[in-house]
Amino acid sequence: MNIIEKDNKIILEGISDDFDPQHVFDCGQCFRWLKEEDSSYTGVVQGRVINVKKENDLIIFDNTNKEDFDNIWFDYFDLGRDYSEIKNELKIMDEYLEKATEFGQGIRILQQDGWEMLISFIISANNRIPMIQRAINNLSERYGKFVGEYRGKKHYAFPTPEELSQASVEDIRACQTGFRDKYIKSVVDYVSENNEDVLSYRELNTDECINELVRFNGVGPKVADCIALFGMQKYDTFPVDVWVKRVMEEFYVEENLSLPKIRKFALEKFGDLAGFSQQYLFYYARELGIGR
DNA sequence: TACCAGGCTGCTA
DNA sequence: TAGCAGCCTGGT
Numbered sequence: 001m002n003i004i005e006k007d008n009k010i011i012l013e014g015i016s017d018d019f020d021p022q023h024v025f026d027c028g029q030c031f032r033w034l035k036e037e038d039s040s041y042t043g044v045v046q047g048r049v050i051n052v053k054k055e056n057d058l059i060i061f062d063n064t065n066k067e068d069f070d071n072i073w074f075d076y077f078d079l080g081r082d083y084s085e086i087k088n089e090l091k092i093m094d095e096y097l098e099k100a101t102e103f104g105q106g107i108r109i110l111q112q113d114g115w116e117m118l119i120s121f122i123i124s125a126n127n128r129i130p131m132i133q134r135a136i137n138n139l140s141e142r143y144g145k146f147v148g149e150y151r152g153k154k155h156y157a158f159p160t161p162e163e164l165s166q167a168s169v170e171d172i173r174a175c176q177t178g179f180r181d182k183y184i185k186s187v188v189d190y191v192s193e194n195n196e197d198v199l200s201y202r203e204l205n206t207d208e209c210i211n212e213l214v215r216f217n218g219v220g221p222k223v224a225d226c227i228a229l230f231g232m233q234k235y236d237t238f239p240v241d242v243w244v245k246r247v248m249e250e251f252y253v254e255e256n257l258s259l260p261k262i263r264k265f266a267l268e269k270f271g272d273l274a275g276f277s278q279q280y281l282f283y284y285a286r287e288l289g290i291g292r
Numbered sequence: 293t294a295c296c297a298g299g300c301t302g303c304t305a
Numbered sequence: 306t307a308g309c310a311g312c313c314t315g316g317t
Contacts, residue, residue: 126298178313220300
């Protein structure tokens, strides 16, 4: 991979087989990346606004520099990991993963912030992606710091626990979180009153990390798996939502197997690559409507 | 107008 | 321990 800095941009050469913005941002792992008219994506991460697009074989990060690339974007986009090798390992497991990894060849698992993932996936429970995005944007606009303007639009950081603790249950409900308002309030109060360092869960092993997460109101098995995978870099997890259940029933397990049993089957079959396999299978299932 | 999607909580047996 | 109703919102 070659890295070129030019005109407030960072350009990556030689990674396009393993990096497709559409696959990365539409595979269900993130909610704050806005698709622009030119098919590029704009997002807010660690107080920066950045735009990402694919042009021929180049990946172009706009509105950034080499220092931020080294300090933020290299880890955030998981650029130290060889996704070709992961796909090759998955492909030889069976024909379904061969198709799914080809279909979502540009997927990468972002290394996102654990706190933002905790609140975002509580909002995701029993909810649809456009409504999840709207609620998170409302919380950020009302309680997060103003980060800057890009292409005429104002952008805000996801609020810290302290910033969110200013909001009442009614305020949180007003951000269109629905019945999850009380869960968010309870988590925010607990974390800010006890100075709980959610990010430190990353240091725990996967089971311990998930056990800590399910103690929070509004966090059940699926939501905890998502937070662990997308916010704590625990790749030996396998979140089972309706789409994953459908694709697993289509390809691997009998119908009406319980969600914990589907998860156990997947962890045994896919091992340390379970989290990656989940992403390829989820994207494949949802885009093609498998099992509907 | 009625129904559906979607995961967690809390109640019941 | 399993099963199930209810929660909120926008789309069909």
